[in-house]
Amino acid sequence: MRLLAKEFRAVERTEAWRFLRDNDPWQELDVLRQLHDADMRRRKWRRKRAEQKVYMELSDAMDILRHICTEGCTEVGPVGQAPTKSPCPAYATCRGLQLLIRHFSLCKSRASCPRCQRMWQLLRLHAALCRVPDGHCNTPLCTAVQAQGAAEGGGVGFGGGEGR
Ligand SMILES: [Zn+2]
Ligand SMILES: [Zn+2]
Numbered sequence: 001m002r003l004l005a006k007e008f009r010a011v012e013r014t015e016a017w018r019f020l021r022d023n024d025p026w027q028e029l030d031v032l033r034q035l036h037d038a039d040m041r042r043r044k045w046r047r048k049r050a051e052q053k054v055y056m057e058l059s060d061a062m063d064i065l066r067h068i069c070t071e072g073c074t075e076v077g078p079v080g081q082a083p084t085k086s087p088c089p090a091y092a093t094c095r096g097l098q099l100l101i102r103h104f105s106l107c108k109s110r111a112s113c114p115r116c117q118r119m120w121q122l123l124r125l126h127a128a129l130c131r132v133p134d135g136h137c138n139t140p141l142c143t144a145v146q147a148q149g150a151a152e153g154g155g156v157g158f159g160g161g162e163g164r
């Protein structure tokens, strides 16, 4: 409502408004309603933009997860393989996800850790979207997550970067 109020004050100062107010109360109501509608439209648009942004981020994360699990990158290699020497073109984003994966594979309190929860979300989302036949997907836990809709998992098979 704050936005509307601000705009309202600005409109209120104009000559046209004063004219309307003094001449036609119904028109005044109509203008108020239009102001309100415009505000609602803008809010709706903003919410939609925010949803799109989240969607884009998630689909980027899915692409990068696939890339890390099939090709591997500098911090994390595919299951049973060493990480690669050179970073990929999406390294800025990729590195963040790799660090998250690494944390996930080492974390002792996955069930309560917020970072691990995020990783679970990504893995679960991947499992839900994955079209690779059972047992052929390189993404750790993909089949397991698909099977149980899991909440907690045991061995996480990421190659390299175990650093223990
Ligand atoms: Zn990468
Ligand atoms: Zn954790």
Ligand SMILES: [Zn+2]
Pocket: 126, 127, 130, 131, 132, 137, 138, 139, 142, 143
């Ligand atoms: Zn998969």
